[in-house]
Amino acid sequence: MTSARTRDRLVQRLKDHGIRSEAVLNQIRKVPRHLFVDEALASRAYEDTALPIGLGQTISQPWVVARMTEALLEDLAGATVLEIGTGCGYQTAVMAPLVKKIYTVERLPELMKKTRQRLRQLDIYNVQFRPGDGWEGWPKYAPYDGIIVTAAAPELPEKLLQQLAPGGRMVIPVGPPGFQDLLLVARRNDHFEEVSLGAVSFVPLIQG
Ligand code: SAH
Numbered sequence: 001m002t003s004a005r006t007r008d009r010l011v012q013r014l015k016d017h018g019i020r021s022e023a024v025l026n027q028i029r030k031v032p033r034h035l036f037v038d039e040a041l042a043s044r045a046y047e048d049t050a051l052p053i054g055l056g057q058t059i060s061q062p063w064v065v066a067r068m069t070e071a072l073l074e075d076l077a078g079a080t081v082l083e084i085g086t087g088c089g090y091q092t093a094v095m096a097p098l099v100k101k102i103y104t105v106e107r108l109p110e111l112m113k114k115t116r117q118r119l120r121q122l123d124i125y126n127v128q129f130r131p132g133d134g135w136e137g138w139p140k141y142a143p144y145d146g147i148i149v150t151a152a153a154p155e156l157p158e159k160l161l162q163q164l165a166p167g168g169r170m171v172i173p174v175g176p177p178g179f180q181d182l183l184l185v186a187r188r189n190d191h192f193e194e195v196s197l198g199a200v201s202f203v204p205l206i207q208g
Helices: 004-016 022-030 039-044 062-073 090-098 109-121 158-162
Strands: 051-054 057-059 080-084 101-106 127-131 144-149 164-174 180-187 192-200
Touching (some): 022 090, 062 090, 062 180, 062 192, 090 101, 090 109, 101 109, 158 164
Antiparallel strands (some): 051 057, 180 192
């Protein structure tokens, strides 16, 4: 159930659903998603669906991870990326080899601890972790070429917009449960441009 053939089937499905980036598809093929979920769910790890990971949180759907990564990294090779909502670290692991450095923020320290170990076991070292509130971003290493938020915010977080470099982009689900829109926000010199990438379903970005 976790074989190369099972993974190839997932990759084919993502291609059929419009994912074009070979680099991203390769990462989906490579990253062992079954190691990011409970053993009881491992047999479903290569289905294109979100799954529960405990503490009321989920591992994102592979298509969403692929779409967000593709949109964020289009012309950002060598980028530094801020990630909000580390969770189990699947999105982090898919993105890590495609960028220079990821700074990732998670509000549940327990989850973060496990994720840190998991990524180390997978030989991923270009990730720096911080337990804390993602609404604040991580000012110390700002500005970022890319910002990826993997929990839904009711509106665009002002502090994250401020931490985006000119020419940088942010992908973020915005809206209430059931009505979330995945936005791609590009920072030009003096303004922000928004494009919608379609409807999505994420757990909420908790306030405070
Ligand atoms: N990126 C994950 C999915 C994350 S689920 C994946 O690849 O599967 C969303 C995560 O956001 C959860 O772990 C949740 O604890 C975290 N989160 C929610 N609100 C947050 C906040 N204000 N700051 C930081 N993390 C937050």
